[in-house]
Amino acid sequence: MSEDAAVAPHAKYGWPSIAIAIVFGLLYAYVLFGALSNLVSAPSVYGSQTPWALLIVDVALPVVVFVGALLLGLRQRIGYRVLLFVAGACVLSCATVASIAYVLTI
Amino acid sequence: MSDEDDEALTWAGGRDPSHYETPEPTVQKPSKRAKPDAATDDAEADQPEDEDIPPSMSSVLLVTLGIFAGVFALYTVGWFVSVQRFVYFALGPLEQFVFDAQEWLAVLAAPLWFALALLLTRGRKPAVRLIWLLIGAIVLIPWPFVLGR
Numbered sequence: 001m002s003e004d005a006a007v008a009p010h011a012k013y014g015w016p017s018i019a020i021a022i023v024f025g026l027l028y029a030y031v032l033f034g035a036l037s038n039l040v041s042a043p044s045v046y047g048s049q050t051p052w053a054l055l056i057v058d059v060a061l062p063v064v065v066f067v068g069a070l071l072l073g074l075r076q077r078i079g080y081r082v083l084l085f086v087a088g089a090c091v092l093s094c095a096t097v098a099s100i101a102y103v104l105t106i
Numbered sequence: 107m108s109d110e111d112d113e114a115l116t117w118a119g120g121r122d123p124s125h126y127e128t129p130e131p132t133v134q135k136p137s138k139r140a141k142p143d144a145a146t147d148d149a150e151a152d153q154p155e156d157e158d159i160p161p162s163m164s165s166v167l168l169v170t171l172g173i174f175a176g177v178f179a180l181y182t183v184g185w186f187v188s189v190q191r192f193v194y195f196a197l198g199p200l201e202q203f204v205f206d207a208q209e210w211l212a213v214l215a216a217p218l219w220f221a222l223a224l225l226l227t228r229g230r231k232p233a234v235r236l237i238w239l240l241i242g243a244i245v246l247i248p249w250p251f252v253l254g255r
Contacts, residue, residue, distance in 0.1 A: 030204070072226070080226065087222055090215035093208035094185070094246055100194060100205075101250035 017078055024085035025066060031092050032062040042103075049106050054099055061095050167232045174220070174239040181216035184248030189213055192250060216246050 035058040043050045069088040073081035189209040196202040219242040227235040 076226065080222075083218070083222055084226075086211075087215070087218045090211045090218055091245060093211035094215050094248075096205075096208050097188070097192070097212045098249035101188070101192065101253050104194075105253055 013074065017073075017081055020078070020082055020085065021070060024069070024089065027089060028062040028066045028092065031096065032059065034096075035059045035062065038099075046103075046106060051102065051106070054102060058095060058099055062092055065091055164232075167236075170236060171224075171239075174236070174243065177243050178216045178220040178239075178246075181243075181246050181248055182213060184251035185213045185216065185246075188248055188250035216242070219246060 035055070039055045039059055042055055065088040069084040073084045076084070189212065192209065194205060196205050220239065223238040223242055224235065227238055
């Protein structure tokens with residue numbers, strides 16, 4: 001909390017925040033990697049029924065969400081920065097689970 | 107006995123010297139302020155109810171926030187039900203672990219979005235707060251529940 005209080009008013013982006021961004025960036029990159037491998041492998045499985053829009057959204061979403069969480073957290077204290085990245089991971093999880101649920105209906 | 111009957115049947119305002127038409131001034135507030143140290147918590151707790159309701163928090167906004175709270179609660183239930191009945195076998199143990207974690211993160215998504223949207227927009231315009239909640243209500247639709255999965 002003392003760290004929070006030190007960071008809060010001036011929105012400094014110190015080493016702890018950079019480390020948090022890197023850790024969550026790696027997690028998001030894992031999701032991005034999975035989406036990319038789906039984009040490559042899905043057409044051979046689903047043929048003409050390939051859900052291209054969904055595959056492309058799943059690839060774009062990790063990047064968009066990471067940038068969004070990073071920018072929204074710039075003015076916040078470090079605790080909120082972590083929570084924003086966690087919320088971003090939740091949004092990505094929703095997209096992943098929903099994508100799998102949709103693909104299983106094809 | 108006869109005096110009481112008379113008082114019940116007649117208006118005493120004209121004759122009673124202690125009667126005033128103006129409402130009595132409330133004496134609670136001066137008494138609270140008189141001992142600020144002892145009753146600080148009480149005073150702070152009472153103030154928002156009595157007089158310090160911010161004008162921006164209109165009743166329309168409160169009702170809209172309540173509707174959004176209900177929507178996000180329903181989303182949470184929707185994701186929870188979907189996760190409970192969703193059966194998916196991943197290719198490997200790592201993939202399975204990640205998917206299980208993602209299922210629970212998906213359940214957490216709606217309440218976390220709601221809390222963050224309200225916390226991080228404190229002091230902003232009501233429209234900004236509602237737009238963030240609206241974005242969440244669009245992004246976090248429990249599609250597995252809608253699709254029957």
